Amino acid sequence: MKRKVLVFVFLVFGVLSFGNGKGISSNENQRIENLSSLAKIWGFLKYYHPNVARGNFNWDEQLIMMIPKVEGAKNREDLSKIYLDWITSLGVVKECRSCQNISGKSYFDKNFDLSWMDNLAVFTPELSRKLRYIEENRAQSNSFYVTKSPRENVEVRNESKYKDFEYPEKNYRLLSLFKYWNTIEYFFPYKYLTDQKWSTVLEEMIPRFEKVNNATEYQLVLLETVIKIDDTHASLYTNKNFEFFGKKYIPAFSNVIENKVVIVGIYNDSLARINDIRKGDIIEEIDGVNALEIMADRKKYVNGSNSNTKAKNYNYQLFNGSTDSVKVKIRRDNDFVLKTVKRYKGSDLKSNLSRTKEKFNLDANNIGYINLANIEANDQEEIMDKLKSTKALIIDLRNYPPLMPYRIARRLSFESKEYVKCLAPDLKYPGRFFWKKSLVIEPLKKSYYRGKVVLLVNEETQSRAEFVTMLLQAGDNVTTIGSQTAAADGDVSRFEFSGFVTAISGLGVFYPDGTETQRKGVKIDIEVRPTVKGIQEGKDEVLEKAKEYLVTEKS
Numbered sequence: 174m175k176r177k178v179l180v181f182v183f184l185v186f187g188v189l190s191f192g193n194g195k196g197i198s199s200n201e202n203q204r205i206e207n208l209s210s211l212a213k214i215w216g217f218l219k220y221y222h223p224n225v226a227r228g229n230f231n232w233d234e235q236l237i238m239m240i241p242k243v244e245g246a247k248n249r250e251d252l253s254k255i256y257l258d259w260i261t262s263l264g265v266v267k268e269c270r271s272c273q274n275i276s277g278k279s280y281f282d283k284n285f286d287l288s289w290m291d292n293l294a295v296f297t298p299e300l301s302r303k304l305r306y307i308e309e310n311r312a313q314s315n316s317f318y319v320t321k322s323p324r325e326n327v328e329v330r331n332e333s334k335y336k337d338f339e340y341p342e343k344n345y346r347l348l349s350l351f352k353y354w355n356t357i358e359y360f361f362p363y364k365y366l367t368d369q370k371w372s373t374v375l376e377e378m379i380p381r382f383e384k385v386n387n388a389t390e391y392q393l394v395l396l397e398t399v400i401k402i403d404d405t406h407a408s409l410y411t412n413k414n415f416e417f418f419g420k421k422y423i424p425a426f427s428n429v430i431e432n433k434v435v436i437v438g439i440y441n442d443s444l445a446r447i448n449d450i451r452k453g454d455i456i457e458e459i460d461g462v463n464a465l466e467i468m469a470d471r472k473k474y475v476n477g478s479n480s481n482t483k484a485k486n487y488n489y490q491l492f493n494g495s496t497d498s499v500k501v502k503i504r505r506d507n508d509f510v511l512k513t514v515k516r517y518k519g520s521d522l523k524s525n526l527s528r529t530k531e532k533f534n535l536d537a538n539n540i541g542y543i544n545l546a547n548i549e550a551n552d553q554e555e556i557m558d559k560l561k562s563t564k565a566l567i568i569d570l571r572n573y574p575p576l577m578p579y580r581i582a583r584r585l586s587f588e589s590k591e592y593v594k595c596l597a598p599d600l601k602y603p604g605r606f607f608w609k610k611s612l613v614i615e616p617l618k619k620s621y622y623r624g625k626v627v628l629l630v631n632e633e634t635q636s637r638a639e640f641v642t643m644l645l646q647a648g649d650n651v652t653t654i655g656s657q658t659a660a661a662d663g664d665v666s667r668f669e670f671s672g673f674v675t676a677i678s679g680l681g682v683f684y685p686d687g688t689e690t691q692r693k694g695v696k697i698d699i700e701v702r703p704t705v706k707g708i709q710e711g712k713d714e715v716l717e718k719a720k721e722y723l724v725t726e727k728s
Contacts, residue, residue, distance in 0.1 A: 216355025228317030326679025362681035405661030453709030546572035585648030596681030635659030
């Protein structure tokens with residue numbers, strides 16, 4: 174009998190506490206749903222209502238004023254009346270004849286969705302009609318809050334500057350969330366590609382932002398929100414480093430190779446020797462915890478458009494700290510070694526990464542090699558003239574080129590070719606993106622390079638490097654060898670919200686055939702990844718594969 178009573182009590186308690194699957198009461202669900210609707214309406218009015226978009230109101234303070242009103246609404250009628258009264262207070266929205274004329278623009282609408290306005294479970298028909306009216310008669314003058322760069326990616330402006338906001342009070346924390354959410358909602362060209370549907374982020378994160386207890390927890394939840402857009406350009410720059418991660422480094426860096434955390438590079442040779450840490454060392458444990466388990470636990474804090482890029486970016490989450498040293502268990506030559514590795518300030522490391530300063534060379538097989546990281550604009554003709562009679566060219570893009578090598582690219586094609594097309598935000602219809610005119614490379618026929626060309630890429634190939642890869646891939650005899658790139662293509666848009674700075678890929682970048690580069694990276698013809706054995710032996714396996722391919726490939 175007691176067993177039955179206990180089971181009954183547990184079931185009743187489960188229904189009361191966990192019946193909605195989240196352990197939240199119906200009243201709390203209603204409150205969070207109300208706040209989520211406020212975030213959406215506040216952002217919509219910010220960019221669409223002509224009087225608000227002109228900057229006629231302190232829009233942050235308007236949100237702070239609305240939060241307690243909205244939290245207290247018990248049903249859709251109460252909630253809708255609050256919003257209708259608010260909209261009325263903002264002034265008359267005049268009819269906009271030009272708003273109906275959107276012909277001439279080729280829209281890409283995978284990001285665009287205002288269907289939440291028509292949710293009659295949340296809003297009354299009257300409010301839905303009012304919101305749709307504002308959409309149809311939206312602001313057409315220059316927005317107070319957003320503009321475009323010369324490249325047409327969005328620039329956020331005139332946001333209130335907040336000092337000492339490492340841990341503001343609850344409603345201002347919600348302001349940060351709502352401001353960031355709406356910036357992504359309307360101006361991130363790759364919103365439709367995020368793993369988590371962006372519309373679900375608000376209801377998940379509102380209670381998280383409310384419940385944080387200190388500055389570190391708050392900044393971590395900010396970081397977690399930024400990471401959700403799955404963009405390698407997306408990171409969070411705060412006024413102080415996270416205490417959670419620390420700001421001291423070991424004198425080496427890692428990557429994930431063959432599902433192992435492996436030291437792949439040295440920041441400082443002498444400090445690495447002092448600590449006896451070497452390239453090819455496999456890191457089994459860090460402070461007694463399995464390295465792969467640490468990665469899994471901290472995944473939500475690591476930026477990257479794909480797992481290949483995240484693997485590189487885990488380095489800081491694994492080894493950083495505030496203490497002067499860290500204990501690591503290393504596997505080396507099939508032996509396990511437990512050692513204490515010192516941590517250093519970044520300034521003390523005085524990085525001497527062994528990156529060659531060589532611009533180009535020629536090997537015994539008459540194959541030329543160009544390192545794009547080291548060339549300057551005026552080097553291009555000289556290098557191509559010296560290598561014009563080679564059997565083939567290898568162009569290394571496992572770096573960040575300082576320029577767009579148009580003078581090289583023009584020699585690789587015999588005819589004009591499109592190499593990329595881009596999406597730009599329509600600031601007169603926020604949330605919509607339009608196709609810009611495709612970019613074309615014009616050939617330099619008199620200097621046409623007739624040999625084969627191989628491009629080398631990996632996770633270091635990011636942003637401009639990916640754009641350069643697409644430019645060079647338009648050549649006639651080009652093969653791309655390597656592994657998945659960072660998949661963050663498009664000019665960076667940086668913006669500040671509530672005292673913190675972050676960034677997004679501000680333009681959408683696609684191949685001429687419409688193939689996406691975001692999340693995927695550039696197209697690769699032959700996939701080659703480094704191996705643990707190759708790293709331990711000091712080999713560049715990607716370069717070796719390229720040379721092997723060119724030597725054995727028939728003309």
